[in-house]
Amino acid sequence: xxxxxxxxxxxxxxxxxxxxxxxxxxxxxxxxxxxxxxxxxxxxxxxxxxxxxxxxxxxxxxxxxxxxxxxxxxxxxxxxxxxxxxxxxxxxxxxxxxxxxxxxxxxxxxxxxxxxxxxxxxxxxxxxxxxxxxxxxxxxxxxxxxxxxxxxxxxxxxxxxxxxxxxxxxxxxxxxxxxxxxxxxxxxxxxxxxxxxxxxxxxxxxxxxxx
Numbered sequence: 001x002x003x004x005x006x007x008x009x010x011x012x013x014x015x016x017x018x019x020x021x022x023x024x025x026x027x028x029x030x031x032x033x034x035x036x037x038x039x040x041x042x043x044x045x046x047x048x049x050x051x052x053x054x055x056x057x058x059x060x061x062x063x064x065x066x067x068x069x070x071x072x073x074x075x076x077x078x079x080x081x082x083x084x085x086x087x088x089x090x091x092x093x094x095x096x097x098x099x100x101x102x103x104x105x106x107x108x109x110x111x112x113x114x115x116x117x118x119x120x121x122x123x124x125x126x127x128x129x130x131x132x133x134x135x136x137x138x139x140x141x142x143x144x145x146x147x148x149x150x151x152x153x154x155x156x157x158x159x160x161x162x163x164x165x166x167x168x169x170x171x172x173x174x175x176x177x178x179x180x181x182x183x184x185x186x187x188x189x190x191x192x193x194x195x196x197x198x199x200x201x202x203x204x205x206x207x208x209x210x211x
Contacts, residue, residue, distance in 0.1 A: 033181025090116020093169035106155015
């Protein structure tokens with residue numbers, strides 16, 4: 001293999017590595033987005049799948065979207081009486097429509113450990129079905145708290161502004177805020193196109209070498 005082809009291959013591999021690093025589970029609030037703090041009061045939404053609009057954010061639930069500021073127990077992680085949006089179900093989910101395309105989404109959240117399915121956050125595409133990223137918090141970034149109204153920021157960041165929905169599921173997961181942002185701006189050409197171009201260059205160089 002020529003030095004040129006070797007260099008092209010090395011660059012291609014580096015781009016593949018870069019592509020795999022384009023998405024990340026975020027565990028510290030970057031503070032660069034727009035944050036909505038939920039303010040609903042009472043004890044609302046039990047048994048209601050929605051959609052329901054809370055502070056401008058539309059939520060749907062499976063089987064329900066629960067919201068309010070009444071006491072919400074999180075077993076070993078304490079309890080909340082802040083205003084919140086929650087699954088109220090160990091294996092249920094709540095999905096927020098973000099109202100646009102973003103590269104960052106997350107919130108200040110918590111869950112009831114070892115209760116139902118794994119606490120999971122997912123970024124969904126424009127169709128509301130395609131999962132772009134999915135992270136099991138209990139395995140990758142567990143939240144451990146005690147007392148009242150304690151939690152942690154958890155979110156998802158992508159280099160492309162292609163997140164339209166955030167889904168929270170499992171372990172009675174609950175959130176007090178929702179943050180969205182465009183930290184990097186939309187990338188116009190995916191890395192895969194660059195790799196195709198590099199491959200064609202490498203093939204051409206190899207043919208010239210043989211000639």
